Amino acid sequence: MAAPALELRGITAGYGRIEVLHDVSLSVPSGTVFALLGPNGAGKTTTMLVASGYVRPTAGCVHVAGTHVNRVAPENLAKAGVCRIPEGRGIFPNLTVNENLRMFTYSSPFSTSEVQEKSFARFARLGERRNQLAGTLSGGEQQMLAMSRALVSDPGILLLDEISMGLAPKIVSELYELVGQLAQEGISILLVEQFARTALAVSDYAAVMTGGRIAMVGQPADVADFVNEAYLGGAA
Amino acid sequence: MEFVQLLVVGLVTGCVYALSATGLVVTYTTSGIFNFAHGAIGMLGAFTYWQLTVGWGWPAALALPAVLLVLAPLFGAGVERVLIRPLHGASVDVTLVITLGLLLFLLGAANYIWDPATSRVLPELFTSGGTSIAGVNLSSQQILIVVVAVAVALALRTLFSRTRIGIAMRGVVDDPDLCAMSGASPARIQQLSWAIGASLASVAGILIAPKVGLSSIQLTLLVINGYAAALFGRLKSLPRTAVGGILLGIVVEMYPVYIAPHVPGFSTTATELTKAVPMIFLGVLLLFLPSARLRTSTAAGRIAPTVPGLRQSLVGGVGLVVVAVVLTESLSSDNLGIATSVVVLAIALLSLVLLTGYSGQTSLCVLTFVGLGAWAMGHSGHSVLGLLWGALLAGAAGALVALATARLRGLYLALATFAFAKGMDEAFFYFHLGAGQQLEIARFRLPGIDTSSASTFFLLCTLVLAVASVGVLAVRRGRWGRQLTALNDSPAACATLGVNTTVTKVAVFTVAAAMAGFAGGLYGSSRGIVTNNDFAVLGSLALLLAVRVGGINTITGAVFGSLTITMFPEIQKHVHGLPDKLQLAYLLTGLAAVSVGRDPDGLGGQFSRLGHHLRGLRTPPSSSPTGIPELEEARLVHS
Ligand SMILES: Nc1ncnc2c1ncn2[C@@H]1O[C@H](COP(=O)(O)OP(=O)(O)O)[C@@H](O)[C@H]1O
Numbered sequence A: 001m002a003a004p005a006l007e008l009r010g011i012t013a014g015y016g017r018i019e020v021l022h023d024v025s026l027s028v029p030s031g032t033v034f035a036l037l038g039p040n041g042a043g044k045t046t047t048m049l050v051a052s053g054y055v056r057p058t059a060g061c062v063h064v065a066g067t068h069v070n071r072v073a074p075e076n077l078a079k080a081g082v083c084r085i086p087e088g089r090g091i092f093p094n095l096t097v098n099e100n101l102r103m104f105t106y107s108s109p110f111s112t113s114e115v116q117e118k119s120f121a122r123f124a125r126l127g128e129r130r131n132q133l134a135g136t137l138s139g140g141e142q143q144m145l146a147m148s149r150a151l152v153s154d155p156g157i158l159l160l161d162e163i164s165m166g167l168a169p170k171i172v173s174e175l176y177e178l179v180g181q182l183a184q185e186g187i188s189i190l191l192v193e194q195f196a197r198t199a200l201a202v203s204d205y206a207a208v209m210t211g212g213r214i215a216m217v218g219q220p221a222d223v224a225d226f227v228n229e230a231y232l233g234g235a236a
Numbered sequence B: 001m002e003f004v005q006l007l008v009v010g011l012v013t014g015c016v017y018a019l020s021a022t023g024l025v026v027t028y029t030t031s032g033i034f035n036f037a038h039g040a041i042g043m044l045g046a047f048t049y050w051q052l053t054v055g056w057g058w059p060a061a062l063a064l065p066a067v068l069l070v071l072a073p074l075f076g077a078g079v080e081r082v083l084i085r086p087l088h089g090a091s092v093d094v095t096l097v098i099t100l101g102l103l104l105f106l107l108g109a110a111n112y113i114w115d116p117a118t119s120r121v122l123p124e125l126f127t128s129g130g131t132s133i134a135g136v137n138l139s140s141q142q143i144l145i146v147v148v149a150v151a152v153a154l155a156l157r158t159l160f161s162r163t164r165i166g167i168a169m170r171g172v173v174d175d176p177d178l179c180a181m182s183g184a185s186p187a188r189i190q191q192l193s194w195a196i197g198a199s200l201a202s203v204a205g206i207l208i209a210p211k212v213g214l215s216s217i218q219l220t221l222l223v224i225n226g227y228a229a230a231l232f233g234r235l236k237s238l239p240r241t242a243v244g245g246i247l248l249g250i251v252v253e254m255y256p257v258y259i260a261p262h263v264p265g266f267s268t269t270a271t272e273l274t275k276a277v278p279m280i281f282l283g284v285l286l287l288f289l290p291s292a293r294l295r296t297s298t299a300a301g302r303i304a305p306t307v308p309g310l311r312q313s314l315v316g317g318v319g320l321v322v323v324a325v326v327l328t329e330s331l332s333s334d335n336l337g338i339a340t341s342v343v344v345l346a347i348a349l350l351s352l353v354l355l356t357g358y359s360g361q362t363s364l365c366v367l368t369f370v371g372l373g374a375w376a377m378g379h380s381g382h383s384v385l386g387l388l389w390g391a392l393l394a395g396a397a398g399a400l401v402a403l404a405t406a407r408l409r410g411l412y413l414a415l416a417t418f419a420f421a422k423g424m425d426e427a428f429f430y431f432h433l434g435a436g437q438q439l440e441i442a443r444f445r446l447p448g449i450d451t452s453s454a455s456t457f458f459l460l461c462t463l464v465l466a467v468a469s470v471g472v473l474a475v476r477r478g479r480w481g482r483q484l485t486a487l488n489d490s491p492a493a494c495a496t497l498g499v500n501t502t503v504t505k506v507a508v509f510t511v512a513a514a515m516a517g518f519a520g521g522l523y524g525s526s527r528g529i530v531t532n533n534d535f536a537v538l539g540s541l542a543l544l545l546a547v548r549v550g551g552i553n554t555i556t557g558a559v560f561g562s563l564t565i566t567m568f569p570e571i572q573k574h575v576h577g578l579p580d581k582l583q584l585a586y587l588l589t590g591l592a593a594v595s596v597g598r599d600p601d602g603l604g605g606q607f608s609r610l611g612h613h614l615r616g617l618r619t620p621p622s623s624s625p626t627g628i629p630e631l632e633e634a635r636l637v638h639s
């Protein structure tokens, strides 16, 4: 069996002396979608930061495709195929859409024109605004631009941090359509969301995180029940 | 016709300013660090070019690319790697100290390698040729300068809009983390910006050196004039920076002919201001800066060294006087003179502890206040009241500086005080104490005390130092001291606590300047003769750095600073038989400034911690005033 695309083993990490993650282990098997759910402040983003090399764990280890990567610099991890789309809008506001896409070529096997072609084919609205400053795009368009990086960088593991945050349902479903497509192409994805339903619909495995610990791991259906009962009071 | 000719000359000078300022802005926007050593790098570039061409006979066609495309970029990249990268997340204050240290170090090094006593000439690139267009004469060098400036502007434009690395340089300003996420190393991008900055500084140095001569200090300060142009571009817009440079060039060339002579009633004074024009330009820009948003990154909260209590400081003061008494018995009168200088300078530097250490107001003009004090003393005959006049004059100047810079902090305050010091250098001290003139200062008389005796005068100065130290410490422990600390920690918090920042700032500037002015009176009396060189702006920089190395918020720092800056030239005189020069002081102070990057509290802070340790106390935990410790660490260093 192939090594998992991403594996965290016994991770303890935090900011300065504030410990946020306590002994977190999770494994994203190659070619699967793994949803990590949990309330605000649970430590989901921190988990992403550890996986992409921005926060160094104080204990435990990070494996990407079977390789130990604890001390690798973030930009090198990015080049090696760890693609993180950050919470909020992962774009350069003072660069144009085209220039943003050009930045993506640092970690992409494709040339600038191929990158443009692929993104504009997927998100036609970006093509219409190619010479506009990214900061002047709508929230949904900005997220589409950010997601284009996932589209063109052929990642070994894709880390998506609350891509639906603050967006209209129509745009969310458009973005999730892309997630589904990427999953179908066999890309391994770790998906972080607060709201369960959309995320669970596309995932193969799921886990719930609270207070910096993994509260449960399982099939999406089991996790959905768990979340409904224990945490969201049936709201999701 | 003269008007047009001057316009052209101004345009050419402006192009040089624009070139230098452009390099500074590229570095600043990309790496967030204002490179005070930019001028010194330009100077080094010009000297290296001289060495290759005139010194070793290389043809210009080989030497130019060697300096501009190889040596200067390598040097800039090296500086970024060694000095700048470890500063990730450091406070503005610390980055200032590091780049100022580099400035001094490069000056010291250049003076070692190329003895300033030998005169050198850097020939123009094309000595012959030139044309005359519509009656305006243009030399080949002038045409070359304009062509180079235009070429550089176009090249940078292409870099930033057409190349991926150029786009990444713009992107890193917005979000270094996102850059890394995209696979572009922020450290590499910033390193490139330092390489470009060094190269542009060198272009400016090489182009202007034939006109102003190959003097390390002159060249450094001249390239520094370009800072005004950079500020015109708000330190971020390259086109505006270019316009600023050209405007500055035109104003500088036009001023002595078309403006100064026509100032009614003050034409002489106005003419004396000619060389200070760039600094006035800089000052005015700072005054009208639309409430500048500086990149502020607060220092990871540190606990300042403990302040000695009243009893402890009194014991220290008495100890100081006892040591002085012992010294008067054992030192020769020559050495007593040196010891007096150390003590007097230490009094002046106590003002920096109050102003910069406690209140966080960076000042690069301490010697200007000292100079004003000395000047007042020189015009007071034997009267001891001269000390008072000096303190009043300097205090008034300090109040004015504080009022004019009320809104400025950090980098902009440093630039403003620098402009003030350099402007005073060139407009006031040069005309009253410079160009071969010197001011004789009579020793003041006191009833019943023989001040003309070296040992008595030394004891008297030591007494003043002891009293001033005890006083400064008492201020620190008191209510006002807490207000000063609040001003340092967070001006915003000050306002909510009901402390008026402007009033506090003006007050502390006034008191500190008056202290320095008083010390200036003593300095003048102890020296007997002063010249403008005693109060040059570079001296102020060196002193600030030396105090920082010694510990900016401790008395130890002031004494250490004064000891090093006074003693190095003396040591150098004895060891090398060299005349009294500042090379060694500059070299070592610049080098030592690196330590401030590691420990902003300097030696004084170390001693304080050592004291805790010896007394078996726990080292104070480092926690920030906001109660959120080490937030900074969240941003991981990109290694
Ligand atoms: N830069 C930081 N410095 C200190 N604490 C932080 C920082 N970022 C996040 N935290 C803390 O870490 C905890 C987890 O945050 P995060 O990982 O962002 O949670 P989530 O993404 O699940 O909402 C929170 O309590 C938050 O306050």
Ligand SMILES: [Mg+2]
Residues within 6 Å of the ligand: A044, A045, A046, A087, A162
């Ligand atoms: Mg989060």
